[in-house]
Amino acid sequence: MATNQELAELLFPEVHGTIEELEAKYPTRYLPEGAQVTRFAPSPTGFLHTGSLFTALITYTIAKSTHGVYIFRLEDTDTKRTVPGSGEQLVSQLKEFGIVADEGYFPSGDKGEYGPYKQSERREIYKTVIKELIKRGRAYPDFCTPEDLEAIRKAQEAQKALPGYYGAWARDRNLTVDERIEKIKAGTPWVIRYRSNGDHDKKTSFVDAIRGKIELQDNDQDLVIFKSDGLPTYHFAHVCDDHFMRTTLITRGEEWIPSTPVHLDMFRALGWEAPRYAHIPSIMKLDHGNKRKLSKRKDAEAAVSYFLDEGYPTEGLLVYLMSIANSNFEEWCISNKSYDRKSFTFSLEKMSLDGALFDMGKLNYFSKEIIARTPVKELYEDVRAWAIGHDQAFFQKIDNNPEYFQKILNIERERPNPRKDYAKYGDIAPLTAFFYYAEWKKMLEAGLPFNEKFDKSLIASFLGDLKDKLLYGVDESTWFNGLKEVGAAHKFATSNKDYKANPESYVGSVSDAAELLRVALTGSKNSPNLHEVIEILGRSEVSIRLDAIAASLTK
């Protein structure tokens, strides 16, 4: 009678290594007390998902705050779903958010001593462990075809039995070694299944770092761990990789909770200590009154690229995500007068247990705060970098005269309560268009929205007067007093109070007078501080515009 040893050799003749050798190759890490080794391990199946960024942020933050190690691992075992180039894409998008791995997969080559960090390059490791498992009788080749599996499922359905490959339903579980060898030699296709000793009627429990104790049914499924394409399935790859990478904390989506007993079962079978788990709630979206996970297919905001394209500052998104992760973060920011994530103490225990609805409004709020606090020089660089890739016309405009654009960006900025009218870089171009003559000209041609209660001749004479008498290079109140004086000469009240008291003595109030100037120069009834606008535009530009208006009013 043949032995499992012989079976293992027949299955994996090319594998000569041992688990002991792997243990020696990937030694226990020497890290300070409390340091966590975490990892973000996405599949290269497309662009970075907002939920993934959330998980990555938490994973990264924990490693950094405990002076541990943050690993990036590429889980490319599903060759059918792999999208070429998306691994590189993931790394570079994460980098834009400042989330760069201490070790892991990089397009330019792996970094770190615990690699390879791409699962498809770790075949040797998986095979070594699986071969050992076969020798020990804890894994076996299975010869079921998809049709066989389908038949089993149907039979289970008919008998109202629990679905799956387990116990008596596991057709090939109890084949003798000789029978297996015979089939293999006959060329029957096989996969490797893990032989579970679990009892479905018993419970396994573990302490989740976020949720506390979780109790689930024991795993009794003989799951496939090695596919016919020569790659492992997630379950096995996770156990293997996180053991040999010496990960101490697994951060992953909450959808993994139900399969945790499988992983625990395997760690036990291998005699390895299981890491801690932190199952992170998903970010949700309200859809026809129901909550559901953010979906890349249905929701633009599910793809991180959406925020990048719109021109949200990366820090704005990060701060928003952090506020969902730890709701005390927001209060911390307020009392510290700072959004510096790095000095905030993140805590897994403080994470909420149910998935938050993604709130655009709140993102905008944080984003405005971040933009308003960014020093002009820095903001300018960020906006410029965004414009290059997303708005060429805008880029040409700002690049043509960077100093002018920075002055515009700086309006009402360097003060205790700065303006907050941009949530994203894409908001800037439309709001600042009037500063550029060509665009102002278009507004003039389309018709300036002057208050219709004033007739053209009044507007023309008032603006004409202003052209010569507007003050430049003086402080705001002096400047505004100058404006009032000119207004008074045209019978505009110098204060709203005076106007209200005697409306019949005036043509309008200061507000009306200021509005005429505002509309003339900015093409809109709403604009930032007029004094600053005029200082930036400068005397000659203001004169040119007022002349152009005079010409259009009198023709």
Next chain:
RNA sequence: GGCCCCAUGGUCAAUCGGUUAAGACGGGACCCUCUCAAGGUCCAAUGACUGGUUCGACUCCAGUUGGGGUCACCA
């Protein structure tokens, strides 16, 4: 359907058995004010339901309901 997770305002949520149930976003009002954006002050708005435990329950327990997840040679 089995199993698991979750449950405080519209949203994010604090409270670790005793509070007038915080705070933030959003909303409303008022103030400031040459408009807007800010800023200031104030207001409205929350414990799913039913039992239990307890002197006392938003808080602990059970059940109900609701929502979410998971049951692959996908991760």
